[in-house]
Amino acid sequence: DAKTTQPTSMDCAEGRAANLPCNHSTISGNEYVYWYRQIHSQGPQYIIHGLKNNETNEMASLIITEDRKSSTLILPHATLRDTAVYYCIPPSGYALNFGKGTSLLVTP
Amino acid sequence: NAGVTQTPKFQVLKTGQSMTLQCAQDMNHEYMSWYRQDPGMGLRLIHYSVGAGITDQGEVPNGYNVSRSTTEDFPLRLLSAAPSQTSVYFCASSRKTGTAGNTIYFGEGSWLTVV
Numbered sequence: 421d422a423k424t425t426q427p428t429s430m431d432c433a434e435g436r437a438a439n440l441p442c443n444h445s446t447i448s449g450n451e452y453v454y455w456y457r458q459i460h461s462q463g464p465q466y467i468i469h470g471l472k473n474n475e476t477n478e479m480a481s482l483i484i485t486e487d488r489k490s491s492t493l494i495l496p497h498a499t500l501r502d503t504a505v506y507y508c509i510p511p512s513g514y515a516l517n518f519g520k521g522t523s524l525l526v527t528p
Numbered sequence: 529n530a531g532v533t534q535t536p537k538f539q540v541l542k543t544g545q546s547m548t549l550q551c552a553q554d555m556n557h558e559y560m561s562w563y564r565q566d567p568g569m570g571l572r573l574i575h576y577s578v579g580a581g582i583t584d585q586g587e588v589p590n591g592y593n594v595s596r597s598t599t600e601d602f603p604l605r606l607l608s609a610a611p612s613q614t615s616v617y618f619c620a621s622s623r624k625t626g627t628a629g630n631t632i633y634f635g636e637g638s639w640l641t642v643v
Binding site for chain 2: 456461462507517
């Protein structure tokens with residue numbers, strides 16, 4: 421299974437874009453990159469996923485480098501409610517191997 | 529739409545007691561799994577199931593049993609509760625989509641305290 425590396429923590433001012441990086445240099449050619457987040461005391465929540473092309477939905481944008489070795493999750497206008505732990509995960513098929521993710525703190 | 533439903537939400541057990549955490553999903557998902565999350569830690573996989581009648585161990589299976597008699601339900605049994613099993617437990621489910629990846633849906637969690 422592919423391994424991922426994320427910064428332990430990041431800060432972002434409310435209203436600014438939050439850019440969360442993820443390194444997944446060992447990802448295989450047919451493995452998607454999934455992003456989830458976990459707001460305190462809640463179950464993890466799906467955000468977005470992608471394979472090769474950049475993706476956008478109502479929650480975020482996902483930028484994947486051409487060599488697929490890394491990606492960046494972008495929250496275009498972060499709010500206080502976006503404070504959470506963000507996980508970058510290649511799925512194993514049946515379950516997820518969660519690392520510690522990036523703890524994002526959005527400040528007023 | 530219910531999604532993944534876990535019960536109970538909160539439970540206090542005495543050491544040595546047994547109990548079952550219930551998990552049900554209404555999305556006809558083949559895959560179901562149980563995670564535990566200790567304070568300040570990431571989620572760790574306990575057991576998982578790829579379909580009715582099929583279960584397997586995850587990263588931290590000791591002290592827990594599971595069964596999958598139906599597609600909808602995946603209960604987690606604590607045989608003899610220990611303080612080390614104090615944690616938040618999350619149930620999850622997803623479709624079987626092969627290598628294309630699959631979105632996983634989580635329940636709201638069950639907070640278990642063993643005294």
